[in-house]
Amino acid sequence: MYLQYTPNNSGGSYWHTDKEWETLKSLGWIDIGWSIMKKFPSAAEGMEEWKRIMQMDPEAEGCECCGPPHNFDTWDDKEAELFIQAQLQDILDD
Numbered sequence: 903m904y905l906q907y908t909p910n911n912s913g914g915s916y917w918h919t920d921k922e923w924e925t926l927k928s929l930g931w932i933d934i935g936w937s938i939m940k941k942f943p944s945a946a947e948g949m950e951e952w953k954r955i956m957q958m959d960p961e962a963e964g965c966e967c968c969g970p971p972h973n974f975d976t977w978d979d980k981e982a983e984l985f986i987q988a989q990l991q992d993i994l995d996d
Contacts (some may be wrong), residue, residue, distance in 0.1 A: 904982035906946030906975045908937035910968065918956065925955050934989035945976050 909918060927933055929951065931940040942948035950958045964970045977985065 903944065904939050904941050904979065905945050905952075906937050906939045906977060906982075907931075907952060907972045908975075910964070910971050910973060922956055926952070929955070932986055934986060935993060939977070939982060939986060941979070941982070945974065949974060958974040 919936075923933065923938070926940075928936055929940070931938045940948060942951075951961050958972065960972050960974060962971055
């Protein structure tokens with residue numbers, strides 16, 4: 903199972919530093935543009951790793967105008983690998 907994290911940049915504020923993204927990537931998270939993914943045994947384990955690195959609440963509700971600041975999705979292995987390949991190819995094509 904893959905966990906995908908996408909920040910909600912609503913309101914014009916970017917939630918994370920370059921160092922935080924680099925730390926995630928150094929731990930095997932795959933950068934696919936505006937989101938990042940990694941294979942985990944469970945979504946809970948992935949969210950715990952993310953929380954430990956980012957020092958943020960993955961379930962934060964945010965405000966009424968902007969919504970939740972953090973979005974997580976799960977993918978089965980085959981579906982995720984096809985998605986990652988397609989996203990990386992789009993990045994290379996640009």
